[in-house]
Amino acid sequence: MxxxxxxxxxxxxxxxxxxxxxxxxxxxxxxxxxxxxxxxxxxxxxxxxxxxxxxxxxxxxxxxxxxxxxxxxxxxxxxxxxxxxxxxxxxxxxxxxxxxxxxxxxxxxxxxxxxxxxxxxxxxxxxxxxxxxxxxxxxxxxxxxxxxxxxxxxxxxxxxxxxxxxxxxxxxxxxxxxxxxxxxxxxxxxxxxxxxxxxxxxxxxxxxxxxxxxxxxxxxxxLRCGQPEGGAALPATPDWAPLTLRFSGVWEIEPLALLEHMADAQIVDVREAPEFIDRLGHLEGAVLIPLSQLTARQAELDAQRPVVAVCRSGIRSAQASVLLTKAGFGQVANLAGGMLRWKIEGLPVAPDSL
Structure with a gap:
């Protein structure tokens, strides 16, 4: 056995x-x-x-x-x-x-x-x-x-x-x-x-x-044996990077996995402008679009390419992931733990944010 x-x-x-x-x-x-x-x-x-x-x-x-x-x-x-x-x-x-x-x-x-x-x-x-x-x-x-x-x-x-x-x-x-x-x-x-x-x-x-x-x-x-509310079906598993599906329906990517797949994704930082250059820094190649502006500025992103949303702790970026998915973006992931996790794990930030 x-x-x-x-x-x-x-x-x-x-x-x-x-x-x-x-x-x-x-x-x-x-x-x-x-x-x-x-x-x-x-x-x-x-x-x-x-x-x-x-x-x-x-x-x-x-x-x-x-x-x-x-x-x-x-x-x-x-x-x-x-x-x-x-x-x-x-x-x-x-x-x-x-x-x-x-x-x-x-x-x-x-x-x-x-x-x-x-x-x-x-x-x-x-x-x-x-x-x-x-x-x-x-x-x-x-x-x-x-x-x-x-x-x-x-x-x-x-x-x-x-x-x-x-x-x-x-x-x-x-x-x-x-x-x-x-x-x-x-x-x-x-x-x-x-x-x-x-x-x-x-x-x-x-x-x-x-x-x-x-x-x-x-x-x-x-009490529904783990089925999402409303009888939702499981989404197809993305294949562009190793992702984890949270029960909320948001796909997450771990920091090390994102580091390996950064060339495959558009990174959108949804913090406010002062946070983009604070002590946590920001990711190389990240585009700053605060969450409050995301709906109005989503045309700046390519809906055919994977998008990774980033914020300080992963909470605002999870909301951004939901907004982008509802807007028709088919490959969206949230950076697990946000810039806090990224910093704790000692991963590199953009030189211009140091």
């Missing part, structure tokens, strides 16, 4: 690829990372049967719908989540088969009301989502969460697995990749050792955490 643990640095999400006899499943795919996942599947000669989410995420948008559009894979999510677009509404005790292997579905609500844990057929590993993290667990203060439910879920459905069973979480913010039932039963400060329900509930009810930054976007999107 093939197991690959993949990581999204923006949300600190782990995605898991499991393959056997030419078939595969993906657990907790991330919308922006779908091209990476598809490339790996192709390289390994695997056919994606099903994408599975452990729950309706609040910190990133799932790649389930995008994978389905690209590969024809089915979408699996807890029936209790009530999401649209689900091909396999999953219940406790269901099986997800791939090749000669299968995953058993265990309902582990508490972080949200629709959390699932996926357990490999021989109980050698389990994928716990946010129900059980390494030396921690997911919060319980929104999306139908409940400390009492989560305590019971972890104690009865996860920590009852064999001691040697490896546990793979949905996130880790310290770079730790895997734990085990024995470790968590002994060392998890919230759910292991002699902790009882009173200890756990008292701790969870007083975390007072801010809501995830993307919750207003991620939860509604994930």
């Amino acid at each position: 093939i197991l690959r643990q993949l990581f999204d640095p923006v949300s600190s999400t782990y995605t898991y690829l499991l393959g056997d006899a030419g078939d595969a499943v993906l657990i907790d795919p991330v919308f922006e990372q779908v091209p990476r996942d598809l490339a790996l599947l192709q390289e390994l000669g695997l056919r994606l049967l099903t994408s599975l989410d452990t729950h309706v995420h609040a910190d990133h948008v799932t790649g389930a719908w995008r994978l389905s559009q690209r590969s024809g894979s089915r979408i699996g999510l807890a029936a209790a989540a009530g999401a649209s677009g689900v091909d396999r509404p999953l219940q406790h005790g269901d099986r997800i088969e791939f090749g000669r292997r299968y995953l058993s579905v265990r309902a582990t609500p508490g972080h949200t009301n629709g959390c699932l844990t996926y357990v490999l057929d021989d109980e050698s590993m389990a994928f716990t989502g946010d129900s059980l993290l390494i030396r921690g667990c997911g919060r319980t203060d929104f999306q139908g969460g409940s400390p009492e439910q989560l305590f019971a879920s972890v104690r009865e459905q996860i920590l009852t697995l064999p001691d040697a069973c490896l546990l793979y979480p949905g996130h880790d913010y310290r770079g730790i990749t895997v734990t085990s039932v024995a470790e968590e039963r002994r060392f998890n400060p919230r759910l292991g050792g002699d902790a009882d329900l009173g200890d756990f509930a008292g701790h969870m009810n007083n975390l007072n955490l801010p809501h995830p930054k993307l919750i207003a976007v991620a939860v509604p999107a994930n």
Whole structure:
């Protein structure tokens, strides 16, 4: 059996690829990372049967719908989540088969009301989502969460697995990749050792955490399995440079990729004139067209050539990318992180801006 643990640095999400006899499943795919996942599947000669989410995420948008559009894979999510677009509404005790292997579905609500844990057929590993993290667990203060439910879920459905069973979480913010039932039963400060329900509930009810930054976007999107609002179809993937499609519909280019492809693109800087010559400088060959003037001056750009929009942080240029796309420009990308990222990465600026 093939197991690959993949990581999204923006949300600190782990995605898991499991393959056997030419078939595969993906657990907790991330919308922006779908091209990476598809490339790996192709390289390994695997056919994606099903994408599975452990729950309706609040910190990133799932790649389930995008994978389905690209590969024809089915979408699996807890029936209790009530999401649209689900091909396999999953219940406790269901099986997800791939090749000669299968995953058993265990309902582990508490972080949200629709959390699932996926357990490999021989109980050698389990994928716990946010129900059980390494030396921690997911919060319980929104999306139908409940400390009492989560305590019971972890104690009865996860920590009852064999001691040697490896546990793979949905996130880790310290770079730790895997734990085990024995470790968590002994060392998890919230759910292991002699902790009882009173200890756990008292701790969870007083975390007072801010809501995830993307919750207003991620939860509604994930209740559509990651399909953009309005049923929009996926745009064709540009081939002039390696780009990343954000859930907002904006294509982004990383600074190093732009450095390699600058000769292929028109660079339009949408900052104000004083910013163009400030300490961040500007890119070689960039044309200054402030965002407030972009609509009136778009004729200065060649609609047949790729355009890269640039600003200080990537926010105004993302808006510029949307405006240019709506105006009929077919190849538009936003510089990820703007001039701030460019400067941090030590990349060259135009000599006349120094």
